[in-house]
Amino acid sequence: MVILNNPFKVEGVRKIQNYIQSTTQFQCHYSECIDGNNSWQESDDKKLHFVWLNHQFCNSSNEDCREMLQRIHYSPTVAIVDGDLPRVQKMLIQKYCWNVISAPVSENAIMWNILKYLNGNEEPHQDTGFKKIKCRFNLSLLKGSSAKILQVKQKIALFAPHDVNIMIIGETGTGKELTARTLHSCGRRAKKAFIPVNCGAIPGDLFENELFGHRKGAYTHAGENENGLISAADGGTLFLDEVESLSPSAQVKLLRFLEEKKYKPLGQPGYKSADVTIIAAAKEDIGSLVENGKFRKDLYYRFSVAQIHLPPLREIKTDIPELARCFVERFQTLYQKEMNGITAAALQSIMHHDWPGNVRQLENFIHALVISNNSGWIELDDIQFDSLMQNANAQSEKSLPFQQAKQKCIAEFENAYLQNLLAAKKGNVSAAARTAQKERSAFCRLLKKYDINAEEYRL
The missing domain is CATH 1.10.10 (Arc Repressor Mutant, subunit A)
Structure with a gap:
C-alpha cells in the first residue's frame, strides 16, 4: 500500500503500480489521503511497504510522527521522503523504515529501489518450510520467488538432510551446479568436501582411473600412487555433471559403486570403502537416452528416488528482475563501478526475451552491459540481442563436451x-x-x- 498526501503524485504511483505488477508476481494496491488519518486507520491490519511522505503529511508534532511510524515498524517499509522535511522527522523515518529515498528522484530510481526491496524481503507464505537458519540462508543463494523456483527450494529442503543420491535435470545454464552446492551446504556433509566433475570432459577409457585412482605401476605411466575423485570426496559430496555423457562401461562402474559403496583403485588387489553422497546432473533429454538404451535404466532408477527438475528461464520470467538486479550488483562490485540500475523500459525488454541459454546467458549479458556502461543506468538502447546471441553461442560451446x-x-x-x-x-x-x-x-x-x-x- 502506498499512502499519499499529495494528489499530484497519483499518476507517478500508478506507473509504479503497473511496473510492480508487470515485472513481479506481487499485487500492488494504493490509497491516497490529504491528512494521513484515514489511510493510517485503514492500514492498521495491513502491511505498508511504500510510503510517500512530505512536510504536509508530517505537519504534526514529533510525537505524533513517531506514533504513526511505529505502526509500520514491524512491516519493513520504503519511505520516499520530500527534501523539505524537518531534520528530526527525517531521522525518525530512517529509524523505523527499511530504506529511505530522498526526493526529488526519478521514476527509474524509485522502481529500482522497489525491486531491491521486494527481492530482499520475501513474504512469509514464500517460506520453503525448512526451519534451519543455515539452510534458509543457503537457499537464499538460489534467486527467484516464482512458484517453480519455490518448488525447487522445497525439494532441496526435503532432500538435503538425508544421505540420498540425487539427480538434477535441467537445460544448459539453468543452475545445476549451484543447486548441487546448495544441497551439499544444507546437509550434514556441509563441512566436508564438495567435488564437482564434468563427466563430458573425461574420456571413457580414463573414467575409472579418474574416479577410483590407481597404485604405482598399475600401468605404464603410473609412477606413483594417486587417489581418485571418490577418495577426495570421502565424507562429502561428489557432483557428476553431464552424467548422460558417460560411456556404457563407466556407467557400469558407477552403478557398482552406488550399490556397494566400495571401489577398487587400478592396481590394488583389495577394495576400499567410501562414504560419499553422489549428486548427478543431466539435461532434459536423459529420459530419451534411457528409452533408446544409451543410458542404463538401473543407473537412472538409482537416481530417480530423488529428482529435482530445474525450469528454463523462459518459464520463470517473473524471476528475471531479481536475477538481473543481483548480476548488476555483483559485477558493479567486481569492477568497482557506480551503477544506478536498469531502467523500467530496459528491464521489460530483457523480460520479453526467450533466453535459450537460460540464467547463464542472462548473467553473461548483464556482465557485458555493466562493463560497457558509463552512464550508471542500463537503458533500452543498450539492449542489443544480436550481439547477445553471438556471445551466448560462444559461451554454450565452452560448456559442451x-x-x-x-x-x-x-x-x-x-x-x-x-x-x-x-x-x-x-x-x-x-x-x-x-x-x-x-x-x-x-x-x-x-x-x-x-x-x-x-x-x-x-x-
Missing part, C-alpha cells in the same frame, strides 16, 4: 561454407562441387543435410 563442441563448429562451418560458395557460383551446383573438390552427389547430400536450396542463389 569436446566431441559435441567439435561437431557443432563443423556443422556451422559447413553450412556457412556451402551458402557462400553457392552465392559465389550463382547457384551452379556443379561448379560449386568442383570448387569444393567433391562429387556432385556428395555435394548435393550436404545441401540436403542443411536444407539449402541452390535455386535461391541463381540470378
Whole structure:
C-alpha cells in the first residue's frame, strides 16, 4: 500500500503500480489521503511497504510522527521522503523504515529501489518450510520467488538432510551446479568436501582411473600412487555433471559403486570403502537416452528416488528482475563501478526475451552491459540481442563436451561454407562441387543435410 498526501503524485504511483505488477508476481494496491488519518486507520491490519511522505503529511508534532511510524515498524517499509522535511522527522523515518529515498528522484530510481526491496524481503507464505537458519540462508543463494523456483527450494529442503543420491535435470545454464552446492551446504556433509566433475570432459577409457585412482605401476605411466575423485570426496559430496555423457562401461562402474559403496583403485588387489553422497546432473533429454538404451535404466532408477527438475528461464520470467538486479550488483562490485540500475523500459525488454541459454546467458549479458556502461543506468538502447546471441553461442560451446563442441563448429562451418560458395557460383551446383573438390552427389547430400536450396542463389 502506498499512502499519499499529495494528489499530484497519483499518476507517478500508478506507473509504479503497473511496473510492480508487470515485472513481479506481487499485487500492488494504493490509497491516497490529504491528512494521513484515514489511510493510517485503514492500514492498521495491513502491511505498508511504500510510503510517500512530505512536510504536509508530517505537519504534526514529533510525537505524533513517531506514533504513526511505529505502526509500520514491524512491516519493513520504503519511505520516499520530500527534501523539505524537518531534520528530526527525517531521522525518525530512517529509524523505523527499511530504506529511505530522498526526493526529488526519478521514476527509474524509485522502481529500482522497489525491486531491491521486494527481492530482499520475501513474504512469509514464500517460506520453503525448512526451519534451519543455515539452510534458509543457503537457499537464499538460489534467486527467484516464482512458484517453480519455490518448488525447487522445497525439494532441496526435503532432500538435503538425508544421505540420498540425487539427480538434477535441467537445460544448459539453468543452475545445476549451484543447486548441487546448495544441497551439499544444507546437509550434514556441509563441512566436508564438495567435488564437482564434468563427466563430458573425461574420456571413457580414463573414467575409472579418474574416479577410483590407481597404485604405482598399475600401468605404464603410473609412477606413483594417486587417489581418485571418490577418495577426495570421502565424507562429502561428489557432483557428476553431464552424467548422460558417460560411456556404457563407466556407467557400469558407477552403478557398482552406488550399490556397494566400495571401489577398487587400478592396481590394488583389495577394495576400499567410501562414504560419499553422489549428486548427478543431466539435461532434459536423459529420459530419451534411457528409452533408446544409451543410458542404463538401473543407473537412472538409482537416481530417480530423488529428482529435482530445474525450469528454463523462459518459464520463470517473473524471476528475471531479481536475477538481473543481483548480476548488476555483483559485477558493479567486481569492477568497482557506480551503477544506478536498469531502467523500467530496459528491464521489460530483457523480460520479453526467450533466453535459450537460460540464467547463464542472462548473467553473461548483464556482465557485458555493466562493463560497457558509463552512464550508471542500463537503458533500452543498450539492449542489443544480436550481439547477445553471438556471445551466448560462444559461451554454450565452452560448456559442451569436446566431441559435441567439435561437431557443432563443423556443422556451422559447413553450412556457412556451402551458402557462400553457392552465392559465389550463382547457384551452379556443379561448379560449386568442383570448387569444393567433391562429387556432385556428395555435394548435393550436404545441401540436403542443411536444407539449402541452390535455386535461391541463381540470378
